Amino acid sequence: MRLYETRVRDVVEFEPLSATVRMYTCGITPYEATHVGHAFTFLTYDVLQRRLRDLGFDTRCVRNITDVDDDILDRAAHLGVHYLDLAAGALATFQEDMRALGLLEAWSEPRATSAISDIRSFIGRVLASGHAYSVGGAVFFDASTADGFGDLGRLDFESMAAATSEVERDVAGRASPIDFILWQPSRPGEPVWDSLWGPGRPGWHVECAVLASRELGTQIDIHGGGADLIYPHHECERAQAEAASGETFVRHWMHTAAVHVDGARMAKSAGNMEFISDLRGLFDPMTIRLAIVSNHYRTEWEWRPDLLQVAAARLDRWRDRGSGSGALDEVRDALDDDLDTSSAVAAIDAAVDRGHGVSEAAALLGVDVCTSPSSWPGM
Ligand SMILES: [Zn+2]
Missing domain, CATH: 1.20.120 (Four Helix Bundle (Hemerythrin (Met), subunit A))
Structure with missing residues (x-):
């Protein structure tokens, strides 16, 4: 089987480490219903899994649930509900949608909040390796120390700095605009866990790095997600996972293209989402x-x-x-x-x-x- 590899930017022979293919897909942040763009990503890896099994491989597909991050906390605060209640409702709809669409069961669907102690010990290892610094209750990853930081997205420093500031809060102590948060102080009303660096909560990227290696080991065969996650999310996952383990984190990076509506990417910010739960009321799943x-995973396409x-x-x-x-x-x-x-x-x-x-x-x-x-x- 030949697959496009994001880092190499070419179609290459897919060579798993063993007869059990270990795949990690960035899952949902459960605070809204699942739209066609999300489903495109999950269905892509589902078809891949089916063909790998048809070829005789065993597959272990892990899909995390980001049940604590800026997005879900901001939405819960806006709605005046507890973030875990918001997550429970959105997660139930997601699971119903995916079952209806015939997705194979994930090998595991770990929640970020299940991994707080793993995350704290992981951050301790990254700090001990000299790739991170702690300041004022926060811990940042020092991007300048990572091998080939930025290679995955091939972005210049200014573009990386802009993208990081778009997805991360402005937490005091960041030495460089491309350094990213491993641990941050919580804002009033947000969940808070104790740590050696002060009470707070993890950053988004560290959650996936820890869940992927906890569930699948320090080297995984395929890491997938939407192309919008290449930078900063996947680059930051890679940098810290390799800093902690000293091994190549992912053998094969794979990304799905955006789905558009009237020329704009389907996204919450554009307000043009087509929800699977709505479509299910009208059409056979x-x-x-x-x-x-019917759409190739690397080609952007228009939902009509x-x-x-x-x-x-x-x-x-x-x-x-x-x-x-x-x-x-x-x-x-x-x-x-x-x-x-x-x-x-x-x-x-x-x-x-x-x-x-x-x-x-x-x-x-x-x-x-x-x-x-x-x-x-x-x-
Ligand atoms: Zn992720």
Whole structure:
């Protein structure tokens, strides 16, 4: 199998460390419903997992839950609710959405708040390694000490500084604008944990670095997420994980492209989100899944409601042919070629045109063509 590797910027042969492929995907911050852009990322890694299992690998996919960070705390304060109550509601909707879309169960879904003591000992190791400094109740990572800091996104210093200030609060003591927070004092009303550096809470990037290595070990095969996470989030995860372990953190970085609506990236800030929970009231979940996975993961694409009509008509044609192994080899080849789901869908269409049943090929995309739509809840 060949996959694009973000750091190398090329399609390379995928070579896992062992027969068990260890994957980490940055999961959700549970404070709002899951939109099509999020689902595109999770479905991409779901199709990848299905093909890896089809190839005979075992897979361990970890998807974290960022249940304490600036976003969720700001939203909870705005709504006047406890942040963990906000998280519980959004998490339940997320899990229902993903089950409906047919996602394979994650090997584990650890919550950031479950890892506070691991995070504190990790920060202690990073400090001991000389890659971090503590000042005024905060701990910052010293980016200048990290090997190849910025390589993942290939950004210049000014761009990195701007991106860091966009996602991190301005906490006193930061020596360089690209240094990032490992530990920070909590604001009034925010959750607070004791630490050697003062009461406070972790930074966002350290949560993923710790959860990934706690669940999967210090070297993982694939680290995924949306392309908007390359910098600072993934670069900062990498820098601190390697500072703590002295090993290469990730063998294969993989990122999914943005989904747009009328030319703007689908995001909370743009107010143009299409929520999976809303779509599920209107369409068979397999139709929603097919509409999303028909797009190649590295190509930015435009969400339009008529994509659902197109997918519904396509799914009807696939279902009409019944079960069978038509297009299976073509779909395997397409997925081995940098997870080319668009070509896989085209190959299945062609097999259907030739009169073949395509249930096995569709199953590699996670699309169930054997269950009738009337049996789905919500229909
Ligand atoms: Zn993450």
